Amino acid sequence: MKRPAASEPSESQKRHATSIPGFLSDALKLAEQWQLRQHSNAAAAKDLPYPATALETVSMDSVADAWRSISKWPQYKRTPLMSLPWLSSACGVDQVFVKDESERCGLTSFKALGGGLVVDDVVQQAVAAGKAACDVKVATASAGNHGMGVAWGARRTGCQAVIYLGERVSESIADKMRGLGAEVCRVKGSYEDSLRAAKDDSEKNGWTLVQDVSWEGYQSIPARIHAGYAVVALEILEQLAEMSAGLPTHVIVNAGVGGFACALCGYLWHKLGANRPRFICVEPTAADCLQHCSRSGSLTLPANGESTVQTGLDCRAVSPLAWRVLERGVDNFLAVPDEAIGPSMKLLAQSEPPVVAGESGVAGFAVLLAAASNPDMKQILQLDDKSCVAVIMCEAPPSGESYEALVGMAPSAVVQASKA
Numbered sequence: 001m002k003r004p005a006a007s008e009p010s011e012s013q014k015r016h017a018t019s020i021p022g023f024l025s026d027a028l029k030l031a032e033q034w035q036l037r038q039h040s041n042a043a044a045a046k047d048l049p050y051p052a053t054a055l056e057t058v059s060m061d062s063v064a065d066a067w068r069s070i071s072k073w074p075q076y077k078r079t080p081l082m083s084l085p086w087l088s089s090a091c092g093v094d095q096v097f098v099k100d101e102s103e104r105c106g107l108t109s110f111k112a113l114g115g116g117l118v119v120d121d122v123v124q125q126a127v128a129a130g131k132a133a134c135d136v137k138v139a140t141a142s143a144g145n146h147g148m149g150v151a152w153g154a155r156r157t158g159c160q161a162v163i164y165l166g167e168r169v170s171e172s173i174a175d176k177m178r179g180l181g182a183e184v185c186r187v188k189g190s191y192e193d194s195l196r197a198a199k200d201d202s203e204k205n206g207w208t209l210v211q212d213v214s215w216e217g218y219q220s221i222p223a224r225i226h227a228g229y230a231v232v233a234l235e236i237l238e239q240l241a242e243m244s245a246g247l248p249t250h251v252i253v254n255a256g257v258g259g260f261a262c263a264l265c266g267y268l269w270h271k272l273g274a275n276r277p278r279f280i281c282v283e284p285t286a287a288d289c290l291q292h293c294s295r296s297g298s299l300t301l302p303a304n305g306e307s308t309v310q311t312g313l314d315c316r317a318v319s320p321l322a323w324r325v326l327e328r329g330v331d332n333f334l335a336v337p338d339e340a341i342g343p344s345m346k347l348l349a350q351s352e353p354p355v356v357a358g359e360s361g362v363a364g365f366a367v368l369l370a371a372a373s374n375p376d377m378k379q380i381l382q383l384d385d386k387s388c389v390a391v392i393m394c395e396a397p398p399s400g401e402s403y404e405a406l407v408g409m410a411p412s413a414v415v416q417a418s419k420a
Helices: 011-016 022-031 060-070 085-091 115-128 145-157 171-179 191-205 220-229 231-242 259-275 289-296 320-329 338-350 363-373 375-380 400-407 411-419
Strands: 037-040 081-083 095-100 137-142 160-166 183-187 250-254 278-284 332-336 388-393
Touching: 022 085, 022 338, 022 363, 037 289, 037 375, 060 115, 060 220, 060 231, 060 259, 081 231, 085 095, 085 363, 095 231, 115 137, 115 145, 115 220, 137 145, 137 191, 145 160, 145 171, 160 171, 160 191, 171 183, 183 191, 220 231, 220 259, 220 320, 231 259, 231 388, 250 259, 250 363, 259 278, 259 320, 278 289, 278 363, 289 320, 289 332, 332 363, 338 363, 338 400, 363 375, 363 388, 400 411
Parallel strands: 095 388, 137 160, 160 183, 250 278, 250 388, 278 332
Antiparallel strands: 037 332, 081 095
């Protein structure tokens, strides 16, 4: 019996016929052992219109307004969107892109887009009312990068900043904030304890609190921060169009209180409607507050009180304003254990070109490695040879010493090795 003629392999299949690079095989073996906790969101509403209640969280109009302000900053330029063919090959997908936020506005994360934007607003309003910029004082609580964004904004506009840090935030991060001219106030306890202190002192002293988490009566500033963060999603769509890569089918974003995740999810949902990508939120196993709320069906605190090396994501309370988008906008929640972080950082350091990533920026890559190693996970996430995946690498290493301990090389050595 004559066999039917074989169909011509697709370009994706041709690419994936290449062997997996040697530096990737060890990471894939490790990924087989990682215990990721996955939750498929039964409330996800991919085919429904953007909810009216979410418009106060983030919208196309609010993002356009934020971009008009941010694009005027001398320090503004788009961050790179790079293809990772070795990872798309391992995962069996068409494309994997990494959005590298490690040098945004000369900082180590995207956070200047939010905190820096609000500080800019506050100072402009004060100056218009006849007050000197140097007499304006802003405050915030931070697990790391948000405080850097506020401190940077204060230095840029000439106002004062006080940053409240819990005891889990390293002194090296505190020193970076001081280097930007901010006053650092240490608080015994967690991020949530530092937030209470920042709120209390701001109310007592008449400072403007620049916080990326909302509560009753405090929503306009977090919403403005979301609009600034969403510029990252705006850029991704622009850059993919310039590459003729089409729309992303999957977007993977790290999450703390949910502000960055809701900004990207909300903008993409509002702009693309039913064509929006599958949205995947990743968190530390020790601080999976978004997944906990989705599982429980309410905004409650998880019982877990462990610490995590993913310090910038070490948050227990979801922002209610962000939850308006994330409750139905996220398709999959994944909690990633700390054991996956070092290998994922090392893998990115060995790629070409290298990506020097911080501990709070790589959980999304761990998810893709797990999917490449586990067909069930790949199926749950609906990854196939037509998928175009965008992963946000949201921070550079907050500490050179901790990076070297996890990767085996200093950040500068990784960069130098790539130039050799």
